[in-house]
Amino acid sequence: MNRLRNHIEEITPVSDEEFEYIQRFFIKKRVRKHQYLIEVGDKVTFEYWIANGIFRTFYIDEGGREHILQFGLENSWLSDYNAFFHQTASQMNLVCMEEAEVLCLTLSAREKMASELSKMEYFFRRKVTNDYTAQQHRIISLLSQNPRQRYEEFGSQFPEIIKKIPKKYIAEYLGISREMLSRLNAPDRRRSLS
Amino acid sequence: MNRLRNHIEEITPVSDEEFEYIQRFFIKKRVRKHQYLIEVGDKVTFEYWIANGIFRTFYIDEGGREHILQFGLENSWLSDYNAFFHQTASQMNLVCMEEAEVLCLTLSAREKMASELSKMEYFFRRKVTNDYTAQQHRIISLLSQNPRQRYEEFGSQFPEIIKKIPKKYIAEYLGISREMLSRLNAPDRRRSLS
Structure with a gap:
């Protein structure tokens, strides 16, 4: 729980009493690799704060192809937010990619x-505002950048994710084919062989 | 200002005294067609609430192509939010497409x-949360839908925008070429000629 406190205090300081109050709203959960926290069609009961581990939130299109909305490493908050806030059936899957511990929070909590x-009202406003501006950047990237630019920017923004996550999933996040991603990686392979 | 009150009250009721307090933070401004509220490189002083009129927020890539992040009709809030919240130079342009009245709000206000x-803390949290989930939908659309699907979904989601805004800009919003958009429109033209 201390890590949650550190995370909250990146936005606003909280007293011991306040954090005592805050932590009572969360439910701890251990998650195995490949375990789903949300599947398409589920009622979405929780959002999840990732204490450690890796997750991905993904959408499956009519043709059965997977598209990744979000990766979640420690300190990320994940859910199918449209379904969570509107209490409707999920259109997304949320799955564990590396054994994890999460804290679960219901909408009513x-x-x-x-x-x-009020500090938590402020915290949630600031947090979602940060996520909103990051998403705007991603939309501009999807509209304006070619696959190589997207991949290189991703690598410099998220060096940890590039190391930890199979390339297949990076391609599904960036909206490029696996073949294209292999071609983008080819010069690096040549360098490492020479 | 009454329209601003109606807009706020879609999320939370406010008393006459509270709205009296709220409206003092906003500065009214008339905007001409083609007038820029934000240009690339500007310090971003304001976010804007659109009382009436039409705007677009757009990014220009290295090759000089325009990519549209957002259209703003009445009741929209617009800015370069990354630059507004971090008080950095704008990477976006915000331009008026149809004569407008806006209310301007500084970050400190x-x-x-x-x-x-606290009602306004709640209002801003809820508003940005709604915008965040709408953006998630747009990202999934950009990743998973072909141009025809994107255009048809846009038309059913935003029938007013399709009527009011030149097709060139719709293409720049959907991330498809103008030629592709013309081909998508071709069957409609044939039907109207027959």
């Missing part, structure tokens, strides 16, 4: 905490 | 209002 403790 | 009136 989240709203109660935000209404009773 | 926004933060003061949110900290002094």
Whole structure:
């Protein structure tokens, strides 16, 4: 729980009493590799704060192809947010890629905490605002950058993810084919062989 | 200002006294067609609430091509949010497409209002959360849908925008070429001629 406190305090300081109050809203959960926290069609009960481990949130199109909305490493918050906030059936899958510990938060717990403790209202506003501006950047990248530019930018923004996650999934996140990603990686392979 | 109150009250009711307090933070401005509210490189002083009129926020890539992040019709909030929140130079342009009236809000006014009136903290959290989930949908659309699917979904989601905005800009929003958009429109032209 201390890591959650550090994470919250990146946005706003909280007293010992306040954190005591906050942590009561969360439910701890261990998650195995390949375990699904959300499957398409589920009612989405929780959002999840990742204490450690790796997750991906993905959409499967009509042709059965997977498209990755989000990777979640430690300190990420994940859910199918449209379904979570509107309490509708999920259109996404959320699956564990590396054994993990998460903290689970229901919508009613989240709203109660935000209404009773103004610092948490502030925290959630700031957090989603940061996520919103990061998403704007991703939209501009998808609209304006070619596959090589997208891949190189991803590598410089998220060097840890590049190391930890199979290339197949990076391709599904960047909206490029696996063949294209292999071609983009080819010069690096040649260098390492020479 | 009454329209701003209606807009806020879609998320939370406010009393006459509270709205009296809120409206003092906004500065009214009339905007001419083709007038820029933000240009690349500007310090971004304001976010804008659109009382009426049409705007677009766009990015120009290294090759000089325009990519549209957002259209703004009445009740939209627009800015280069990354630059606004981090008080850095804008990477976007925000331009008026149809004569407009806007209300301007500085970052310090926004933060003061949110900290002094918890209903506005709640309003801004809920608003950006809605915008965040809408953006997630757009990312999935850009990753998974072909140009025809994107165009048809846009038409059913935003029938007003399709009517009011030249096709060139719709193409720049959907990440498809103008030639492709013309081909997608071709069957409609044939039908109207027959």
